[in-house]
Amino acid sequence: MIQLQDLYKIYRNGNQEIRALNGVSLEIAEGEFVAIMGTSGSGKSTMMNIIGCLDRPSEGHYLLDGLDITNYLDDDLARVRNRKLGFVFQSFNLLARTSAVANVELPLIYASVKPAERRRRATLALERVGLGQRLDHKPNELSGGQQQRVSIARAIVTEPRLLLADEPTGALDSRTTEEIMDLFLDLNAGGMTVVMVTHEPDVAQYAKRIVRFRDGQILSDEINPAPRGKGESVAS
DSSP, X not given: OEEEXXXXXXXEETXXXXXXXXXXXXXXXXXXXXXXXXXXXXXXXXXXXXXXXXXXXXXXXXXXXXXXXXXXXXXXXXXXXXXXXXXXETTOOOOTTSOHHHHHHHHHHHTTOOHHHXXXXXXXXXXXXXXXXXXXXXXXXXXXXXXXXXXXXXXXXXXXXXXXXXSTTTXXXXXXXXXXXXXXXXXXXXXXXXXXXXXXXXXXXXXSEEEEEETTEEEEEEEOSSOOOTTOOTTO
């Protein structure tokens, strides 16, 4: 599904050159659950932004489903994001004065889905993440874990093939983290490809494959021999 070929991302500040990515090549197959790890400044978030069509590499190629989208125009990249990708962030990024179901409807508005169909699909997505009884609740009426479930429902309402999660449990306690990771396992078991950035080793253990970054390069890329399953505590 994902092919990164000799990617470089170079930022320049006057005469100074910063290589956020330095010749990264990586392939991720459809249906995988991959954790990306690394310290701040390692390049993991830069790579996630490129995979998510939020940024472009300075050099190299990015192929998604066999299509080289490296030089797509902004409008074309926006269409790829809306049709193929779902995003989950640490900070939830929900509209504060808007109900859960209206938050989930947002990607469908951009996709020009009619109101009745938007509401139907958003309701189903919230039911899928266990919030069928919280449709009209605003974010300040929900716990942190419930807010993250709303953001996951929003990410999957367009039925993407690829889910990108950037520190999705960073603001959650251990019990809620387990619940959110169980949900990711369910989505992956249903065929969705999941790529997750995390700095937490216990959370990374849910993934079937762990890729570690350092100084803009891949330090290691290993299959997880014993990924954590549903219901297993992050402290176990």
